[in-house]
Amino acid sequence: WHALEEMNRWGVLGKLLPSFNRIVGQMQHDLFHAYTVDQHTLLAIRYLRYFTHSENAHELPLCTELMMAMKGSWRLVLALLYHDIGKGRGGDHSKIGAEIVRQMCRDFEITGEDADYIEFLVREHLTMSMVAQKQDISDPEVVENFAKKVGTMERLVGLYLLTVCDIRATGPKIWNAWKAQLLEDLFYSTARFLKGKGIDRDLLVSRRRKDALRMTRFTPEQRDRINKFWDNFDVAYFMKHSVRNIVWHAKVLLPHLDSSKSFVASRPLRGMEHAHEILILTQDRPELFARIVSNLQQYGLSIAEARIHTGRDGRVVDSFIVVDDGSDPNFEQEFAHFQEILAEKLDLAEKLPPPLRGRPSRQSKLFPISPQASLRPDAAGKQYMLSIVTTDRLGLLASIARVFVKYGINLVTARITTLGERAEDVFLIESAKLRDPVFCAEFEKAVLEALEL
The missing domain is CATH 1.20.120 (Four Helix Bundle (Hemerythrin (Met), subunit A))
Incomplete structure (x- = not known):
């Protein structure tokens, strides 16, 4: 890493690899990349180097273990060096990068499995992150489809290590223990499938x-x-x-x-500061998700994940991963009191409060994001995936929940991903009405309108 950084500083790396020269000093015009493309690339390689030193094993032990046992780790370094090489050329930078790295392999007489391995990692370098953060990795079909795309344990190990380094090198606020856990869970589930132990x-x-x-x-x-x-x-x-x-x-x-009364419990999330898991037992009722989300956001909690389970007897077990901003030194004491208040509010038939509105930040004004909403059936065709992309703001999830209420949509799970000021959320939803294309179009339009408020 030190040698690469010095080579880049003095312009030698760009002379040796002309395609790399195009990303030197290249700005990334978004709200979550904190570095230029070349800085991000070299920082990712630096993180990979961390995994070769046993003194860093306590931080991400699985990564250290896999890196120590890896043969031909030079291929992973090359894949990281080229993973964003296609940026700024128009089109899908992963596919463009795969073409560029394939030509590089020919130029340097890297052939056979080595060339295929490097090209695969560059082409699919976003795939594991997308699956872990936006799909339900507890679903065997999701794991099976991902495993088929990866193909081998060798590729899985390389893709996992590359993904961890790539996310960590994006910016200081992007990586957290929750994302680390999602990636690790997907790694183990996929490894089990690849070893012939289906689910x-x-x-x-x-x-x-x-x-x-x-x-x-x-x-x-x-x-x-x-x-x-x-x-x-x-x-x-x-x-x-x-x-x-x-x-x-x-x-x-x-x-x-x-008991017929609602009950709320919580516990700190292991390995992640200012994060808690909230567990709710209550009776199913209209507007339940919207009511829970409104109360959580009014308390200043950011929701990272929601899992909704409705029993045959009409009782609901909901779990939420929430994060506070860490600004209140008395948070733990106040949070315990908030749980009691939340349980009481769930049992009251009060009118649903309007969602809180937060002002957009200066950064989001400089890099505006056009709201997007897409709806499609899941792999089994029984439920639907609603994906949204928009500028993150206070009250966003509560606004979306109100649309669910209005259109009679049941939420199954939600994955809330915040990248700087950018929200990329995925909701697994169900309703018999979603089989009607006209209804789907109206529902999508209503979601877009809620994102633009």
Whole structure:
């Protein structure tokens, strides 16, 4: 890395690799890249170098372990050096970069599997991040499709390491423990599939229920109660939550299973500052998601993920990953009180408050983002994926939730991705009305109008 940086500083790297010379000093006109393209590229290689030193293993142990065991790591360095080489040329920079790096391999007589490996990493360098952050990686079909695209464990390891370095080198506010966990979960799920250990949903659910009970000290009566409660929920609940999460849910919800009142609990998210997981047990009702989101955002909490599970008995178990800005030293104490208030508000039939409106920042005015909304069926064709891109603002999610209420849309899961001032959110939704193209067009239009408010 030191040699590459010096070569770039004195213009030698651009002379040796003319295509690299085009990205030297190239600005990235968006709200989340903090560096020029060449600076970002060399910083990504620097992060890769970190994984070759055991003293850094505590930070991302899986990355260090994989890097230490990797053979031919020079190919990964080359892939990182060329992963953004296609920027500024018009069109898909990943595909353009793949063509450029293929020619580079010919020029330097890199052939066969080595050339294919480098080209694959450049062409697909955004894929793992997109799948982890925007798709439901607890769905076996999502993992299977990703695994088929990757093809081999060698490619998976390279793509995982490249993705981690790429995101970390984007800007100081982009990488966090939540994204690290998503990528690690996708890596393990894909590795399992590539090793011939496919995912049997029924077997997985049975194992998770047994493992969860084994980790508790419930009495036989308590086991019966929690098993009856679990019987209300479909496979999705057990697929979307780890055994540790299911155990926590069971322990905190058990005393409240016979109550008709709403209950809210929370815990800090491991490895991520100012982040909490909020768990809500309540009765299903109209405007429930909109009401929860409105209250969370009025309290100044940013939502990173929402998982919605409605049982056959009409009870709902919702979990949210939320992040506060870290500005309030008394947050933990006030947050405990807020949970009680939220539970009470969910049981009151008060009129839904209007969503908070935040002023756009100066940065977002300099780099305006045209709102986008797209709706398409998921892989199974049973549910629909709503993807939105817009400028992030206070009250955005509450505004979208109101559109769901108006059009009778049920939310299954939500992935909330914020890149600087840019929001890229994906919602898995369902409604019989979505089979009607006219209804879909009206719904999309309403979502766009909400984004432009």
